[in-house]
Amino acid sequence: MNKKNKTVWYISKYANIQKYGADTRHSSFCKEFTKNNINVRLITSNSSHLYEKLPRGFNFFLNESYNGFHVTWLNVIKYKNSKSFIRFFSWLHFEFVVLLFAVLNRREKPQVIIVSSLSLFSVISGVILKKVFDAKLVFEVRDIWPQSLIEIQNLSSYHPVVILLRSIEKLGYHYSDEIVGTMSDLNKHVAIVLGRNKNVNYIPHGVDLDFYYNDQKIVDLQYLKLYIPENKFIVMYAGSFNSAYKLENLINCADSIGEDFAFLFIGDGPEKESLKENYKDYSNVHFLPKVPKNELQSILKCSDVLVHSFQRKNVFKYGVSPNKFIDYMFSEKPIVCLGDVVCPILSLSGAGEIINYGDYNTFKNRLLSLRSMTEAQRRNIGILGKEYIIKNLNYKILSEKYIRLFGFIED
Incomplete structure (x- = not known):
């Protein structure tokens, strides 16, 4: 099968590329698909609360080439608050423009259509396009909605939006030819929703080696002088400040562990200002500004241990695969995670x-144990993580799993 006959449309409202903020999972996969002689189109939007710099000033569509594949930007309703109803309408608008684009570009005729949540409404577009193009439909689940909405945002199971989204979720599981999850035990959730077992493929977030080896920058030295304390054992968190992560659990440990520890929290999010206010009297807790992703490694290298936490919610028991764990593991630092979660990349690598x-108490004792080690001993633990993701989670390897699902590679 030549490239002309191997066409994949990858639809995700929140996909992005490096020039507008960062390469997301989608663009990393598209780059690898292209290397396998596949004609790839990434369909995304210029409406996102995650990135400030996105293309503007066009009517419906903007097409560009990037790393050998096509990127189609759809101009849809903008919003600022991730919890607003405008975001909901932005999802609907995106799907309308997706279908309009498909009608105008029907001659391209994709053989495979990947719809990546969020938004769940892309499932509807995917099912329609599957029928129109007689294509294989892959439903990629990166967040289990609406279950996350119910458990983390405390929305009622009987809320009209939840009922609607649950119907769409079930539609996606039922009509998809393949289901891909970034969480290891998604199959258990799918079985509950469908009332029967259906095969689910576990393809976690990966590491883009080109980015980590070739696109890194050093953060401004003034940032390091201003925010990184000297002669302290540095416990660092880097990521989003949101309710799902229950960061106050990490901060509360700082109060009792001693002044020779410094807890640094880097990033942004809806919970950051309230955390800063609530814990302003904690002398060993510091909140740092967000930095570009390609400068983050230079800051993580300043830590002694990297930490994360999760709320106690059933949805996390199906598995977690945070993007930040890839950043953490590449930095060669040991990781400690607080939460009732399943995370194979930590348990299998030995790095966390x-x-x-x-x-x-166990969390605090683990930090004390790490402090008692030499820097070389801690680095030996961290190296296990870096070696694991390079060997098992680089996008070249993960893309081969995906391409087998397309039917373009024989087993």
């Missing part, structure tokens, strides 16, 4: 430890 939710 998961502490049960609420077990603050």
Whole structure:
């Protein structure tokens, strides 16, 4: 099968490329698909609360080439607050423009259509385009909605939006030819939703080696002088400040562990200002400004241990695969995670430890144990993580799993 006869449309409202902020999972996969003689089109939007710099000033569509594949930007309703109803309408608008684009570009005729949540409404577009083009439909689940909405945002199971989204989720599981999840035990959730077992492919977030080896920059030295304390054991978190991560559980440990520890929290998000206000009297807790992704490694290297936490929610028991763990593991630092979660990349690599939710003594003792080690001993733990993701989670390897699902590679 030549390239002309191998066409994939990858639809995700929140996909992005490096020139507008960062290469997301989608663009990393598209780059690898293209290397396998596949004609790839990434269809995304210029409406996102995640990135400030996105293309503007066009009517419906903007097409560009990037790393050998096509990127089609759709101009849809903008919003600022991720919890606003305008975001909901932005999802609907995106799907309308997706279908309009498909009608105008029907001659391209994709053989495979990937719809990547969020938004769940892309499932509807995917099912329609599957029928129109007689294509294989792949439903990629990166967040289990509406279950996350119910458990983390405390929305009622009987809320009209939840009922609608649950119907769409079930539609996606039922009509998709393949289901891909970034969480290891998604199959258990799918079985509950469908009332029967259906095969689910576990393809977690990966590491783009080109980005980590070739696109890194050093953060401004003034940032390091201003925010990185000297002669402290540095416990660092880098990522989003949102309710799902229950960062106050990490901060509460800082109060009892001693002044020779410094807890640094880097990033942005809806919970950041309230956390800064609530814990302003904690002398060993510091909140740092967000930095570009390609400068983050230079900051992570300043830490002694990297940490993360999760709320105690059933949805996390199906598995977690945060993008930040890839950043963490590449930096060659040990990781400690607080929460009742399933995370194979930590357990299999040996680079991290998961502490049960609420077990603050064990969490604190693990930090004390790491402090008692030499820097070389801690680095040896961290190296296990870097070696694991390079060997098992680079996008070249993960893309081969995906392409087998397309039917373009024989097993």
